Amino acid sequence: MTKPEWRRREFLEKCIVRGGLIAGVPMTANQLFGFWQKAEAAARKPTAPEVLGPFFKKGAPDNRDMRVAGEPGMLLQVSGAIVDTRGNAVPGARIDMWHADHKGIYDVHGSRYRTKLAIESGATYEVKTIMPGHYPDRPAQHIHYLITAPGCKPLVTQLYFATDPFFEGDPDKNRGKRGVVSHRESIRPVTLLDEASTPHAAVSFDLVLESA
Ligand SMILES: [Fe+2]
Known part of the structure; x- marks a missing residue:
């Protein structure tokens, strides 16, 4: 052939x-x-879309460190590039991110574990937060995203973690359990770091947007 x-x-x-x-x-x-x-x-494949879910709230502050003093949870650093499907940097993005606390509960009254990043220069993002908890309706840890950017279609997606016990050590085999995760590429590898005796997890999740 x-x-x-x-x-x-x-x-x-x-x-x-x-x-x-x-x-x-x-x-x-x-x-x-x-x-x-x-x-x-x-060329880059567009980031796989996911549902918005019922817990999105408008008006989150631009908070690059979502950790809440006194609350437990493993420190998590999430970062990535914002690019189009040609691999070109996309400046000027607005990125809503929201997730449940370590018990799997969303803050529906305030802005705990919610942010709306205004990327004024460059085309990368980075936030500190904690590893989300599990909740019965969506038993895999995840972070929700809503991204808008000039010249691009809005993107709603979710980030999952390959270390999540839900995947039983094998995301390829178990991602479809209970129909929780639609796209394998949404499950990202997790790097465990121990800097200055503070163990934390780091995940890279690029956001690849389609042109409008
Ligand atoms: Fe959720």
Whole structure:
């Protein structure tokens, strides 16, 4: 069977021969093919959407450290890039994040474990919080997201944790239990760190937005 790479190359060469593809600067066919491959490699799959859920509240403050003094829970650092499907940085995003406390209870009256980040410069985000608890209706730990950004479609998604006991050490096998997690890529690896005798978990979760 012909490799997809060669089918693409044949397609590209036909475009060049027929004048359907013109480089802005003089390039050989090989250079053009390399250019094409590089552009494809940078492409990103959009972050998988999830439901908004019943606990979203408008008006959260921009809080980069959601920890609450005196409340238990493992420190969790979540960070990532905000990019489009071409891999380009997307500045100017607004990111609502909200999750349950260590007991699995949402604050429906105030703003505990809620934030709305205003990313004024750059295209990355980082927050400190605690690892969310479990609750009966959604027995996997998760953080909800609502992201808006100029020129992009709004995205509602959720982040899950590969270390969650719910997955019994095997997210690939167990993510579908009770229909909780729709997309495997929403379950992120967790790095456990012990800096200055403060154990904490760190997770990277990039937000890949589709153009509007
Ligand atoms: Fe939830």
